[in-house]
Amino acid sequence: MAPTLTREQVLALAPDASSLAAARKLSAPRAWLSAGHNDQALWGECKGSAKEPYRTQVELGALAVRCSCPSRKQPCKHSLGLLLLFATEPEAVAAAEPPPWVVEWLASRARAAERRQAKNQLAAPAAAADEATTAPAKRSTARTTAAREARVAAGVAELELWLQDRVRAGLAALPAQAPGNFLAFASRMVDAQAPGAARLLRLASTQVGVGAGWEGRLLARLSLLYLLARAYRNLAALPPAAQADVRTTLGFTQSQEELLAGPGLRDNWLVLGRRVEQDDRLQVQRTWLWGATSGKAALVLDYSAAGQPLDRSLTPGLCLDAELVFFPSAAPLRALVRARHGHCEPPALPLATLEEATGAYAAALAANPWIERTLLLAGPCTLARVEERWQLRDADGRLLPLPARFAPAWRLLALTGGRPFAMAGEWDGELLAPLCVQQDGRLIWMSEA
Amino acid sequence: MSDPHSYWQELAAAALVGTDRRPDLPPPPTPLAELLGSLDNESPAAALLSAAAATALYTRAGALPTTSEVAPISPCPEDDLPPCGPRAARHLATILDGHGWPLLREWLEVLATVRRRPPDAALPELLEQGRATPELRPALLAVLGKRGRWLAALNPEWSYVAEGAGPPQNEAELTELWQTGTRNGRMFLLKALRASDPARARALIQSTWATEKADDRAAFVEALEEGLSLEDEPFLEAALDDRGKEVRANAAALLARLPESALARRMAARAVELVSYHGGLFPKIELRLPEACDKALQRDGVEVKSRGGIGERAWWLSEIVRRTPPATWCAAWSLAPAAILSARMPREWRDTLIEAWTSAAVAYRDQAWAEALADLALKEPERVPLEELLPILPIERREALLIRMLDEGRQPLSGSHPALPALSAAREPWSVQLARSVIAALGRRFAGNAHDNSHREDWPLRAALENFAMAIPPELADEAIAALPANLAERPYWAGAGHAFIERLRLRREMRIALHE
Numbered sequence: 001m002a003p004t005l006t007r008e009q010v011l012a013l014a015p016d017a018s019s020l021a022a023a024r025k026l027s028a029p030r031a032w033l034s035a036g037h038n039d040q041a042l043w044g045e046c047k048g049s050a051k052e053p054y055r056t057q058v059e060l061g062a063l064a065v066r067c068s069c070p071s072r073k074q075p076c077k078h079s080l081g082l083l084l085l086f087a088t089e090p091e092a093v094a095a096a097e098p099p100p101w102v103v104e105w106l107a108s109r110a111r112a113a114e115r116r117q118a119k120n121q122l123a124a125p126a127a128a129a130d131e132a133t134t135a136p137a138k139r140s141t142a143r144t145t146a147a148r149e150a151r152v153a154a155g156v157a158e159l160e161l162w163l164q165d166r167v168r169a170g171l172a173a174l175p176a177q178a179p180g181n182f183l184a185f186a187s188r189m190v191d192a193q194a195p196g197a198a199r200l201l202r203l204a205s206t207q208v209g210v211g212a213g214w215e216g217r218l219l220a221r222l223s224l225l226y227l228l229a230r231a232y233r234n235l236a237a238l239p240p241a242a243q244a245d246v247r248t249t250l251g252f253t254q255s256q257e258e259l260l261a262g263p264g265l266r267d268n269w270l271v272l273g274r275r276v277e278q279d280d281r282l283q284v285q286r287t288w289l290w291g292a293t294s295g296k297a298a299l300v301l302d303y304s305a306a307g308q309p310l311d312r313s314l315t316p317g318l319c320l321d322a323e324l325v326f327f328p329s330a331a332p333l334r335a336l337v338r339a340r341h342g343h344c345e346p347p348a349l350p351l352a353t354l355e356e357a358t359g360a361y362a363a364a365l366a367a368n369p370w371i372e373r374t375l376l377l378a379g380p381c382t383l384a385r386v387e388e389r390w391q392l393r394d395a396d397g398r399l400l401p402l403p404a405r406f407a408p409a410w411r412l413l414a415l416t417g418g419r420p421f422a423m424a425g426e427w428d429g430e431l432l433a434p435l436c437v438q439q440d441g442r443l444i445w446m447s448e449a
Numbered sequence: 450m451s452d453p454h455s456y457w458q459e460l461a462a463a464a465l466v467g468t469d470r471r472p473d474l475p476p477p478p479t480p481l482a483e484l485l486g487s488l489d490n491e492s493p494a495a496a497l498l499s500a501a502a503a504t505a506l507y508t509r510a511g512a513l514p515t516t517s518e519v520a521p522i523s524p525c526p527e528d529d530l531p532p533c534g535p536r537a538a539r540h541l542a543t544i545l546d547g548h549g550w551p552l553l554r555e556w557l558e559v560l561a562t563v564r565r566r567p568p569d570a571a572l573p574e575l576l577e578q579g580r581a582t583p584e585l586r587p588a589l590l591a592v593l594g595k596r597g598r599w600l601a602a603l604n605p606e607w608s609y610v611a612e613g614a615g616p617p618q619n620e621a622e623l624t625e626l627w628q629t630g631t632r633n634g635r636m637f638l639l640k641a642l643r644a645s646d647p648a649r650a651r652a653l654i655q656s657t658w659a660t661e662k663a664d665d666r667a668a669f670v671e672a673l674e675e676g677l678s679l680e681d682e683p684f685l686e687a688a689l690d691d692r693g694k695e696v697r698a699n700a701a702a703l704l705a706r707l708p709e710s711a712l713a714r715r716m717a718a719r720a721v722e723l724v725s726y727h728g729g730l731f732p733k734i735e736l737r738l739p740e741a742c743d744k745a746l747q748r749d750g751v752e753v754k755s756r757g758g759i760g761e762r763a764w765w766l767s768e769i770v771r772r773t774p775p776a777t778w779c780a781a782w783s784l785a786p787a788a789i790l791s792a793r794m795p796r797e798w799r800d801t802l803i804e805a806w807t808s809a810a811v812a813y814r815d816q817a818w819a820e821a822l823a824d825l826a827l828k829e830p831e832r833v834p835l836e837e838l839l840p841i842l843p844i845e846r847r848e849a850l851l852i853r854m855l856d857e858g859r860q861p862l863s864g865s866h867p868a869l870p871a872l873s874a875a876r877e878p879w880s881v882q883l884a885r886s887v888i889a890a891l892g893r894r895f896a897g898n899a900h901d902n903s904h905r906e907d908w909p910l911r912a913a914l915e916n917f918a919m920a921i922p923p924e925l926a927d928e929a930i931a932a933l934p935a936n937l938a939e940r941p942y943w944a945g946a947g948h949a950f951i952e953r954l955r956l957r958r959e960m961r962i963a964l965h966e
Contacts, residue, residue, distance in 0.1 A: 007539070024543060030955075088539045164494035170467025216461040220509075223501035230499075354514040362510035369506050385603075386519050393521055398514035410573035414600050417569070418524040429509050 005087040008445050009317045013063065014080055015073050015309060026081025029092040036096030037086065043102045044082045044093070056082050057102050059109060061340065062313045066105055074309040148193050152250060153232070155192020159185075160229040163222055171218060175209035182208070196251030199279065200225050227369060242368075244328040249370040254327055260338055264323040267291035268344045269298065271318045272375070272424045273435030273445060276310065285310045288375050288435055289324070289335070290424065292347035297375035298324050298335040316436065316445050319346045330367035333374065349422040349438045351379045354398040361427055376400075376432060379422025383413060392423060392432055400432045408446045412437060415444050453478050453511075457504050460497060468493040474500060481507060525599035530566045536963035538568040540956065545574055548953065550582045551919055555957065557588040559964050566594035576600065576607045583609075583637065627653050632665065639672040647676035651684055663693035670699040677703060682710050689748050701750025705772040706812045712749050713774050713813075719746070720773040723766060724802075726782040726792065733793040734802075738762035739769070763801060770805035775818040786821035803832055814841050823850050830854070830867030836874045848883045855886040862890035864909035873913040875920050884921045885928070891917075892932035905942045914950045923958035930954060 014020040025031065026046060033053050035044035041060055045053040048069060056067040056078040065079035075083075086093045098106070162185055166174065174181075182205030189198035204221040207214055231238065231246045238246065248254070274287040285302040304310045314320075314337070321341040326332040352360075357378040364374050383402075384393040390406040391399040402409070412434075421439040425432045437444045451459070459475045472493040477485045477500065484503055490496035533541075537560075544553050560567065567575055576597065579589045586609060593601070593610065601610035626638055642650040654669045661669070670688055673681055681703070688700035689712075704712035723737050739746075742753045742765050750772065755764035778789055794802060803825070810818035819838050826833035827850070839847045854868040862869065872887060879887065894910070921929050930951050934940060937947040 007535075021546065024546065025952075027539075088535055160495075163498060164492060167464050167494040167497050168468050168492070170470065171465050172467070213461075215465045216457065219461050219464045219501050220505040223498050223505055226495075226498040227502040358512070358514055365506060365510045369502075382521050384517070384519055384521060386517055391517075393517075393519075394514075397516050397521075399517050400514050410600070410604065411570055413522070413603065414569045414572040414596065417596055418522045418599070429512065 005083060006317060007084065007087045009315050010080065010083040010087045012316050012445065013075055013083065013312050015075070015312075019073055019075075019077050019080060022077035023080035023084055026077055027084035027088065029085065029089060031081060032085065032092075035082065035085065035093045036098070037093045038095060038098055041098060041102055041106055042082055042086050042093060043098060044078075044085075046078045046081070048078070054078050055101055057105055058083060059106065061343070063315055063318075064109065064313065074312075151192050152194050152252075155189055155194050156197070156229045156232045156250070158192070159189065159194075159197060160226065160233070163226045163229070166222065171215045174218075178208035179205035194250045196249050197225065197228065198251070200228075200249075202280070224370060239330070241328060241330040245330055245368045245370060248327065248329065248334075256336060259325055259327065259336060262325060264325045264338050265291065265294060265296065266321070266323040266341075267294045267296070268347060269320050269322050269324065270346050270349075271314045271316050271320070273316045274314065275426065275433070275435075281305060283310060286426075287314045288424070288426070289314070290349070290375065290377070291324075292319075295350065297333060297377075298326070299333045299375070300335060300337065317346065317443055319344045331364040331371055331374075333364070333371070346441075346443060348441065349379060349424060350377050351422060352377055353396055354378050354381070354392070354394045354400055355396070358400075358427070361429065365429075373426045373428040376425050376427035377422070379438075380420030381423055382416075382418060382420055383409060392425075392434075395420070400427075401430070402432055402434065406434075408434070412444065412446075415439075451475065451478050453481065453504055453508050456481070457501075457508060460501050460504060463497060464501070468497055477504075522603065526595045528566060528594045528596055530564055530594060532568050533560060533563075533565040533964060534966045536966060537565075537960065538571070540960040540963055541567065541571055543956065544960075545571070545578070548956070550578065550585050552953065552957070553578065554585055554588045555919075556960055556964075557585070557592055559961055561588070561591045563964050565964065566592055567597070569596060572597050572600050576604070576610065580606055580609060623649075623653070624656075628657065632668070636668060636672060639669065640675055643672065643675040647673075647678065648680060650676070651681060655684065663691075663696060666691065666693055667695035667699050670696055670703065673703060674706075677706060679707055679709050682707060686711060689750075697748075698750055701748075701772075705750065706814075708774040708776065708813050713772070715745070715749060716769055716772040717774060717777040719769050720777060721781050723769065724778075726778075726784070726789070731793060732788075734789070734795075736766065736795060736798055736802075739765045757801075759801065763798070767801050767805045770802065771808045771812070773809060774813045775806060775809045775815045776813075779817070786818045787824065790821055790825055800832060804834075807833060807837060811837055811841055816841070816843075820846065826850075826867075827853060827857075834870075835867065836871040839871050839874075844877070848880055852883055852886045855890045859893065860890070861893035861896075862887065862910065863894055864907045866890070869909060869913060872920075873909070873916050875916060877920070878922060879920045881922055881925065884925050887917065887921070888925065888929050888932045891929075895932070895934045905940075911943065911946045914946050915953075918950045918953040918957075921954060923954065923961060926954040926958045 011020060014023065029035075031046060033045040033047055035042075037043070037060075039060075041057055043055070043057040045055055048054045050069075052068075054067055054069040056065070056069075056076075058065045058075075058079055065075040067076045067078045069076050069078055071077065082093070179202075182201050186198040186201040186205075189195070189201060200221065204218060204225070207218040207221060228246065228249055231242075232250060235243055235246060244254075269289040269291050272288040272290055274285055276283055276285045278284075283304045285304075287300040287302070289298040289300065290296070291298065300314060302311045320337075321344050322337055323339045323341070324335040325338050327334040327336075357376045361374050361376065364371050378392065378394060378400075381392050381394045384391045384399060386399065389404070390402040390409045392402060393399050416437065416439050419439065421437045421444075423434055423437045425434040427433075434446045436446065456475060456478050463471050463474065474493070474496060476482075481500075481503055485500050488496070488499050490499055532538075541556060544556055557567075572593075575589060575593075579585050590610065598610055601607035623638075623642075627635060630638060639650050639653070642653070651673065654673075658666065666688075670685070673685070685700045685704050689697055689704075691697050691700070701712065704710045705716070707713060719739075723739060725735050725737075727733050727735060739762055742751055742761075746765070746769075747753065751765060751768040753761070755761045757764055757767065759767070775786070778784070779786065782789065790803075790806075803822070806818065807822055809815070810822055819841050822833055823835065823838055823842060823846075826835040826838070835850070839850070842850070851868050851871060854866075855862070860866060862872075868890075894907075917929075933947050933950065934943070937944050940947075
């Protein structure tokens with residue numbers, strides 16, 4: 001079944017504002033010499049500055065695009081314009097038989113997908129069968145792993161002492177030294193191959209001397225780092241899931257191939273929203289999914305360095321029949337998409353009071369103390385304004401604070417008319433950053449900015 | 450025995466000064482005592498960090514959402530009208546993206562005629578536009594619907610919706626607003642009030658007149674232009690003796706728009722002494738320059754120093770004629786304006802006189818003189834500023850004049866065409882007939898030699914295209930677009946303005962079709 005796209009979903013695909021403006025111009029029927037669609041794909045020919053018209057095509061399943069234009073942006077303005085046209089004036093992109101250039105592209109995509117799948121299926125048995133031949137390689141991998149563990153252990157021991165020294169001398173001495181001493185020590189942690197600890201140190205450095213009661217907020221962050229260092233020292237005594245959380249928080253990465261070989265969870269996954277954040281020189285994209293049958297939340301992370309495009313195929317509003325694989329954790333949240341089987345109708349979001357919703361957060365925190373944010377699902381709720389600040393209010397009159405300048409509030413009010421809705425958002429224990437809202441079955445997205 | 454929160458405060462305080470100075474930790478609260486007691490710590494610093502980690506997690510996990518007495522926002526009432534369709538909504542998004550408020554106003558006006566309301570999602574931005582641009586408010590208020598009004602009532606920045614397009618009716622509220630408002634707020638209030646109750650507006654100005662600053666007084670007098678009538682004369686006449694120079698000048702300028710005012714009569718008395726008509730076979734007009742600019746003349750708004758690049762005495766004369774009701778001449782000489790204009794005049798004064806008569810015809814809104822001057826403009830376009838006269842002519846007459854200027858002689862429309870200033874200044878949509886004449890003249894500009902590059906530098910015409918795209922009736926979009934050169938891309942000087950013209954005209958046509966869906 002071809003997914004029905006909304007304008008908002010297409011707008012969310014745009015890599016930047018200028019692409020969007022250009023795409024709006026191309027989203028009128030007259031911009032297209034020809035355009036058509038079938039269950040699998042959209043295609044169109046657009047007159048550009050070149051002699052030949054540009055051939056633009058979109059595979060609807062993964063929202064993969066291809067265009068003969070020279071633009072390096074992904075997706076380009078032609079693809080976005082065609083999608084926008086399809087979303088707003090579907091009758092202008094009539095159902096048709098795909099032209100040869102579309103058929104060819106779809107076939108090559110299908111072949112590539114088959115190859116990938118075959119490789120995945122082969123990976124596990126092949127590994128077992130070829131144990132003998134790969135053993136030397138494995139031994140060398142084991143050596144590098146052992147070397148890394150030793151470096152991390154030394155670094156983390158150093159971290160434990162460094163933290164104790166800060167507390168021994170008193171946090172009051174820090175504003176004169178921060179953030180320099182924090183950043184210098186964070187670099188040591190990078191050298192010790194514990195980039196996760198380095199990141200937490202950088203985050204802690206932003207708290208030093210900022211606002212009244214900063215010492216409390218800083219102490220909370222430093223004490224969790226201390227807990228992390230102690231936990232690593234004590235790693236062998238911890239249950240496997242907790243071990244995984246300690247290692248992940250320190251910055252050990254999990255082999256995705258190994259992970260994909262493990263068990264998955266097939267469900268109808270609704271893409272609730274995504275946020276992009278800058279972390280050091282890396283762009284981090286968080287995409288939140290929710291499984292309609294399992295009721296599980298999943299977080300798909302994507303990283304990109306130096307302006308490389310992020311994977312935008314998990315578009316908010318899509319509902320995928322897909323199989324996800326969760327990273328091991330005492331509170332499993334991060335996941336990979338292993339296989340997409342098709343699209344389905346978006347389900348209704350679950351209802352919960354704010355007390356129940358924050359209770360789920362407390363349970364996750366109890367299982368993994370370093371969890372930074374969880375998916376919060378609540379409803380029926382409304383917006384409330386308390387002392388110039390937007391809050392989410394449930395039927396019991398309980399409140400959770402929304403971000404200080406919550407710009408979408410007026411649009412949200414206009415769309416919901418002040419009637420109750422269900423909301424999904426990122427909750428970090430202090431602020432609720434809304435991702436989407438559902439009312440009468442209709443989903444409304446907050447902008448990704 | 451403390452609770453976890455105050456325990457946390459004590460831990461933070463201890464961490465701030467350091468365990469070297471404060472090695473002993475406070476006793477932990479009951480829920481944490483067992484856990485913290487079971488930890489073996491190597492040093493006071495380690496003990497503090499362990500206790501802090503446990504307590505931080507304990508309080509974070511246990512935090513409950515707050516409650517509040519704040520009343521929930523009441524839901525909005527159901528709207529009677531359906532929202533516009535998706536294509537119309539898309540056009541609205543395009544317009545909001547940067548087409549300026551005149552096109553937005555047009556969209557809102559068409560929306561009102563098809564009895565639809567704007568898409569809910571666009572309401573905040575529309576209300577924001579209305580806040581920034583008062584010209585939009587009447588059209589916006591007509592289509593906001595119940596949801597839009599409900600939303601506006603929630604945001605103090607959109608209070609203009611509740612206040613309506615007009616000023617508050619309540620007397621106390623009005624006085625309050627006048628006495629405490631900002632300069633802009635007071636000016637807006639004055640303007641709105643002058644439209645509905647001019648006397649009340651004047652009374653407001655007078656109520657605080659003695660305590661206002663000179664530049665505020667000048668602005669208030671200027672605001673009386675809206676709804677000006679002879680009832681304002683006593684106040685304006687008194688303002689001629691004001692301390693502020695600008696106040697006096699503004700009052701004199703307004704009195705010189707009221708043919709029945711004492712100032713107009715005083716000017717007429719001066720004028721007929723200076724300008725005389727001599728009939729006969731070769732009728733002619735003769736002039737005598739004033740000897741001086743006395744105190745009385747200065748009080749009536751004439752400045753001593755010449756500002757027109759002419760001699761002082763000629764300046765005084767032109768100022769007197771400019772402030773004299775033009776009907777004065779017809780009465781004094783028993784002649785129609787056309788006869789007066791065709792009389793011979795001293796060549797060096799003719800331009801000055803015609804310009805002064807044009808100003809007077811506009812100021813006193815004298816139709817007969819405006820018509821006669823417009824006829825003269827057809828013959829001598831460089832002498833008469835037609836664009837000043839047009840606004841006071843009836844619309845049919847105005848359009849007929851422009852059509853004649855465009856069709857006669859079949860001159861291509863260019864930056865130097867005599868009709869261009871008037872066409873660029875048009876604020877109302879054109880009739881089909883006028884639009885066709887404009888389109889034909891525009892077509893002549895681009896017809897012919899493809900290598901003719903004279904229009905490259907024609908920036909007045911290029912700038913006027915933006916206004917043309919708003920004035921041409923949208924059903925003529927294709928004809929108008931065909932008038933532009935087909936190969937716009939090869940004429941880089943024209944490509945930008947040309948494509949904007951095409952896009953806007955098409956949008957105006959298509960948005961109407963979409964709104965009727």
